[in-house]
Amino acid sequence: MIRVGIVGFGTIGKRIADAVAAQGDMHVSGVLKVTPDYEALVATAKGFKVYTLPDRVEKFKKAGIEPAGTIEDLIKASDVIIDASPEDVGAENKEKYYSKFDKPVIFQGGEEAEVADVSFNALANYDEARGRRYVRVVSCNTTGITRVLTSLMLNGVGIKKARIFIARRGADPKEHKKGPINDVVPNPATVPSHHGPDVKTVLKNVDIVTMAVAVPVTIMHMHMAYLELDGAYPRDAVLEALAKTPRIFLADVGAGFQSLAQIIEYARDLGRPRGDFPEVAIFRDSVTVNGNELYLMYGVHQESIVVPENVDAVRAVLGAMPKWESIKTTDTTLKLFTEGKRYG
Amino acid sequence: MIRVGIVGFGTIGKRIADAVAAQGDMHVSGVLKVTPDYEALVATAKGFKVYTLPDRVEKFKKAGIEPAGTIEDLIKASDVIIDASPEDVGAENKEKYYSKFDKPVIFQGGEEAEVADVSFNALANYDEARGRRYVRVVSCNTTGITRVLTSLMLNGVGIKKARIFIARRGADPKEHKKGPINDVVPNPATVPSHHGPDVKTVLKNVDIVTMAVAVPVTIMHMHMAYLELDGAYPRDAVLEALAKTPRIFLADVGAGFQSLAQIIEYARDLGRPRGDFPEVAIFRDSVTVNGNELYLMYGVHQESIVVPENVDAVRAVLGAMPKWESIKTTDTTLKLFTEGKRYG
Amino acid sequence: MIRVGIVGFGTIGKRIADAVAAQGDMHVSGVLKVTPDYEALVATAKGFKVYTLPDRVEKFKKAGIEPAGTIEDLIKASDVIIDASPEDVGAENKEKYYSKFDKPVIFQGGEEAEVADVSFNALANYDEARGRRYVRVVSCNTTGITRVLTSLMLNGVGIKKARIFIARRGADPKEHKKGPINDVVPNPATVPSHHGPDVKTVLKNVDIVTMAVAVPVTIMHMHMAYLELDGAYPRDAVLEALAKTPRIFLADVGAGFQSLAQIIEYARDLGRPRGDFPEVAIFRDSVTVNGNELYLMYGVHQESIVVPENVDAVRAVLGAMPKWESIKTTDTTLKLFTEGKRYG
Amino acid sequence: MIRVGIVGFGTIGKRIADAVAAQGDMHVSGVLKVTPDYEALVATAKGFKVYTLPDRVEKFKKAGIEPAGTIEDLIKASDVIIDASPEDVGAENKEKYYSKFDKPVIFQGGEEAEVADVSFNALANYDEARGRRYVRVVSCNTTGITRVLTSLMLNGVGIKKARIFIARRGADPKEHKKGPINDVVPNPATVPSHHGPDVKTVLKNVDIVTMAVAVPVTIMHMHMAYLELDGAYPRDAVLEALAKTPRIFLADVGAGFQSLAQIIEYARDLGRPRGDFPEVAIFRDSVTVNGNELYLMYGVHQESIVVPENVDAVRAVLGAMPKWESIKTTDTTLKLFTEGKRYG
Ligand SMILES: NC(=O)c1ccc[n+]([C@@H]2O[C@H](COP(=O)([O-])OP(=O)(O)OC[C@H]3O[C@@H](n4cnc5c(N)ncnc54)[C@H](O)[C@@H]3O)[C@@H](O)[C@H]2O)c1
Numbered sequence A, B, C, D: 001m002i003r004v005g006i007v008g009f010g011t012i013g014k015r016i017a018d019a020v021a022a023q024g025d026m027h028v029s030g031v032l033k034v035t036p037d038y039e040a041l042v043a044t045a046k047g048f049k050v051y052t053l054p055d056r057v058e059k060f061k062k063a064g065i066e067p068a069g070t071i072e073d074l075i076k077a078s079d080v081i082i083d084a085s086p087e088d089v090g091a092e093n094k095e096k097y098y099s100k101f102d103k104p105v106i107f108q109g110g111e112e113a114e115v116a117d118v119s120f121n122a123l124a125n126y127d128e129a130r131g132r133r134y135v136r137v138v139s140c141n142t143t144g145i146t147r148v149l150t151s152l153m154l155n156g157v158g159i160k161k162a163r164i165f166i167a168r169r170g171a172d173p174k175e176h177k178k179g180p181i182n183d184v185v186p187n188p189a190t191v192p193s194h195h196g197p198d199v200k201t202v203l204k205n206v207d208i209v210t211m212a213v214a215v216p217v218t219i220m221h222m223h224m225a226y227l228e229l230d231g232a233y234p235r236d237a238v239l240e241a242l243a244k245t246p247r248i249f250l251a252d253v254g255a256g257f258q259s260l261a262q263i264i265e266y267a268r269d270l271g272r273p274r275g276d277f278p279e280v281a282i283f284r285d286s287v288t289v290n291g292n293e294l295y296l297m298y299g300v301h302q303e304s305i306v307v308p309e310n311v312d313a314v315r316a317v318l319g320a321m322p323k324w325e326s327i328k329t330t331d332t333t334l335k336l337f338t339e340g341k342r343y344g
């Protein structure tokens, strides 16, 4: 059993904890929380040991939660650390804590690429993570783009250019202080947005440019993608490539998938935990081939898309399982769609 | 086993189906869908027999779903029907279909009170439903108010006046065509809104007036309540009454419950199906006693609050279980909070 | 000509500047800006002298705007200062700058009541401001409530209790970073919200309690008010009191006023600057008398409601005009509705 | 004086009426309203004669508004008609009323292109409208795209491909029933959206594809544009082309234009009627040249962008003024930005 310690138990961290707990070959050695709030109570209720930062121990005790120890105790009790702390805090934790130990650490996409030896996406470069000390799972939008591009490339569809236009969710559902309310905000106004360069940390040779705006929704990101292919492929070939790639879902308007909300409604109906949708949700009707151009629209569920990637990253870094076996194991245990998917 | 047929498988109907399926003494005899969309596929996947309206049979076959029969077949195969069709359609179904059979039917709050012999809330008037032909589970906001008032009255706190001010969610999450977007809409501009009179269909003698506006959220309704009590009660007595009443949850700001979104986040973290929160979620910090006045703020999760009420209504109408036993059974099977609750 | 210096040229300050400039007896001696952005350019284009803080002078020069001087120069060039800087900054400015001079200063509602000698609303207590050194115009919601209550009291309708329930706009239109997005946020969760006590800084003897939540709109605040009167008044008497009080507008659903957005649309159609609506906009259909209870719903345009109050405050503090003459002058110059209004 | 009759006095019609009234060579012969609401009162207050449909005359009289006549009376009293009725109603009006007379009619973009002999944009094809019986001013998004492309082409920058990705506002500010609330809706899910083909009704030979989603804002549309040029142009050449083209505004983030809301805030600060922004608002920071690729982001104010186009269409169809003279006259009378603009 791989002992996985999770530092940061917010939107991403708590999902990773549940996903790790669902693996047969892993065990949650503990989670680090900095505030003794309802998420801490849920952690305890789920049987996770709750650690905290040294200066928070008293606060937890006062709130009636006896911490299992501090962050260093958690590192010692773990074979690998997943850091899911807020943007830029991962880098601080690296300097303050992780550098003192000799354990692999997996960071999230809020960190700069430089925090890690390799940026990671399971479909795209699983094997590059093997034996690395520091690995970074790329962010939600980057993961979505990387999956779509990789699904085509793995199936022989060459990509000359990717130009992707993103309507980002303004905030996560629980973030009640963040906007915008009645506004669309260039995010940033300059081109490219960080997503393009970020994709290149994984897919080194892709010619990609991205633009992004923030919109007043909490539900999902929406991408409008324009790809120039290396030839004229039949639409069916493209659809087949997408359909058989793990972690991609094709949604038909005719079946009721008329908006991002219906994707999430479907996840809720399926009984998925938290109503999460870790797959890239492609609107099948939008997949359009025009000469050697390909257009498509897809939703990226920011809260959950990186969760299976983190699980795979643990196995990748430790060399615990080969790529496709890990991806399949993760998808099966997390009850993602596996029917018709080709693993390897 | 009580065979329960569910007519209408939208926001409310699909939740009722899952809740009925979770009961030891009930069985879903079938669900009626009018569109062969992803919700129909989910129904099938969950093992529910899917019926449809006579003129929809072909449409379903074309979509690859073989219906188990028509609405009349479903009624025949059921001991009791729960109608969760859209507002006013229940009354049409009553005239067209239900009136031909001699089976009890449970309607939802979108119907006029006159559709039924009795309007129903489990805590408030469970026993009045016994043996009735037509029962109506009151709407989401009405259920929320009724629970709060009943919790006080059951614990000896008399209510002289209830004045309740509602910020309604504009649409359900899946309803992408409904607004408002950047607006607050009197709903209606006249006073009282229908909720006050609707509460009186259950709690006949309450002096209640309500006002409502619609706001651009899909997450939950928010109520601001002002009650005049029949005396000066200590705050603790009020809190205790609320705390021990089933289907009421007290949320502390200090624990992180700073907004409606945190209530739903908690439901998601707890692994509740669809991230539902069938309890009335009272902000404990808002519970304020000022002489014989009582103030409180609470969230009402429109998608799920009436679900346990429908389960109880089935047992109530058939005389299948005494009140508190049914409420407790429902709460336990649906994994609502039962700790510290007094059933009977 | 009264020389009015305006410190802070944001949402409130820029409107006050335009309103002051429209008065026959006043002159904008200058406005203080801290950032050389498009609002600064607009100020210059309108002929306002732009001052800045001492440490910002260089920044302005770099941006191509030569400041007319620093804040102290502006104070010297003015007979009265209106401070419209952000919440709590007014108090800092008082200590740092205003205290050194012997000029009257008018603060806004973001400051604590203690910043000033008197809290001000033109209808309610114009004469109390006379000769004071520091005056505070109460905030948008407080101004709205104060106007409504005063309009009744001035017309012989006694108020025993005011219980007011507020759905606040989450942010001003230009504030793209503030939320909430899909949430309703107790603001605060405790009762009363600050508005009740704030009303009492003007109307000392009113029995008032308020509750507030924030909602994802930028357009206007919405109030649902419940008043207990000292007797049973005919609805017409109430309507007449409201109708003849300046700065109150009665909107009919039948004329198309179905939501707050229609109020603002009307302001836009009328050619009002910025689409502002400085009147309290009462939904006439909501005005309901029930024994000695009175219900009503109204919109408060946060960006503009305090603007006429600031103009009057200047005259009040200097004893430059009697109350009703000032109110009438302000309303006429700002093109508010004056038909049927009784001034004095 | 050209007598202009305006059929439909909603979002677009009322703005056109004000714009026509501001022209020295035109006169509003009357406006047609179908509901006697506050907009009708505003029309009357502005001195516009209000006509209505034959079956609405009584309704208007009851509401205290004496109509000046019916739609046929309005046509007779006019030299040209601008139809600004809802989508598809223009075509009905054509068949029922306009076809009986021999007067030119200008339709809006909600109508199919087939309704008219020519689709119109002032910059792009002013002269094609001359002497036509039926002209259609293209819709808001199409007008925005057409202006941007034309500004480049007029200045010698050739466009090989235009690929434009639109985040549409979900509803106009006054439309309180329309959503979405917390959702992003493919609009449509298929590619291209109607905007691409619509641009080609004006710019016949452009290779253009568009994709669109609807988002929960009322403020403005946002476009993310990717253009392939016929060569590598310096960024400055592109900026100069945009800067000197009428009806285009370049907004700098550094000056505070960080989102669409700031564009509208600027319009409000400038005292523009209704806070309208008829120019295409390009975020200058987004204008990026990458080899022969050009990227840019811009806002399109749906409520007002077509207003100057309608004014020009009147002159174009009647041959009343040459192209650039008309455009300049319109811009000057409507107080659009004219500094640095090249008219001809
Ligand atoms: N939310 C998303 O949409 C999303 C998607 C993909 C990746 N990410 C990335 O995942 C990371 C986590 O984001 P999140 O959305 O879960 O944030 P979050 O704010 O929801 O959770 C972060 C958690 O870390 C805790 N924390 C704060 N300081 C800490 C410290 N010094 N050490 C350890 N924990 C600390 C916080 O209390 C919180 O529980 C970020 O790098 C983010 O960019 C987020």
Ligand SMILES: NC(=O)c1ccc[n+]([C@@H]2O[C@H](COP(=O)([O-])OP(=O)(O)OC[C@H]3O[C@@H](n4cnc5c(N)ncnc54)[C@H](O)[C@@H]3O)[C@@H](O)[C@H]2O)c1
Pocket (backbone or CB within 6 Å): B007, B008, B009, B010, B011, B012, B013, B032, B033, B034, B035, B084, B085, B086, B087, B088, B089, B093, B108, B109, B110, B111, B138, B139, B140, B172, B302, B303, B306
């Ligand atoms: N959504 C809520 O917030 C909420 C809360 C409490 C009560 N209710 C009430 O519950 C009832 C159902 O509302 P909902 O929100 O689930 O609506 P919904 O639109 O989500 O679902 C209604 C379902 O009924 C189906 N239907 C349509 N016509 C039908 C017919 N003739 N016969 C049978 N089924 C038909 C629809 O296809 C749909 O699946 C209404 O009375 C409503 O007022 C709704």
Ligand SMILES: NC(=O)c1ccc[n+]([C@@H]2O[C@H](COP(=O)([O-])OP(=O)(O)OC[C@H]3O[C@@H](n4cnc5c(N)ncnc54)[C@H](O)[C@@H]3O)[C@@H](O)[C@H]2O)c1
Pocket (backbone or CB within 6 Å): C007, C008, C009, C010, C011, C012, C013, C032, C033, C034, C035, C084, C085, C086, C087, C088, C089, C093, C108, C109, C110, C111, C138, C139, C140, C172, C302, C303, C306
């Ligand atoms: N916006 C509203 O809804 C509203 C309504 C009523 C009252 N108020 C009150 O009015 C005041 C101003 O609010 P606002 O909404 O106009 O804020 P704002 O942020 O829009 O404007 C404040 C302005 O003050 C400037 N400023 C910052 N520091 C300053 C300093 N040290 N000295 C002088 N100016 C400084 C800012 O640059 C900005 O231009 C606050 O007290 C607020 O509570 C606001």
Ligand SMILES: NC(=O)c1ccc[n+]([C@@H]2O[C@H](COP(=O)([O-])OP(=O)(O)OC[C@H]3O[C@@H](n4cnc5c(N)ncnc54)[C@H](O)[C@@H]3O)[C@@H](O)[C@H]2O)c1
Pocket (backbone or CB within 6 Å): D007, D008, D009, D010, D011, D012, D013, D032, D033, D034, D035, D084, D085, D086, D087, D088, D089, D093, D108, D109, D110, D111, D138, D139, D140, D172, D302, D303, D306
């Ligand atoms: N609102 C926009 O964003 C926008 C932008 C560009 C173009 N357009 C187009 O402009 C046209 C008008 O749109 P709008 O947004 O002003 O709509 P609107 O609904 O605001 O206004 C339409 C007006 O026409 C009136 N009307 C209804 N039936 C009529 C009839 N039979 N004859 C005459 N008038 C009738 C309505 O009462 C209303 O006042 C549409 O073609 C639309 O597609 C709209």
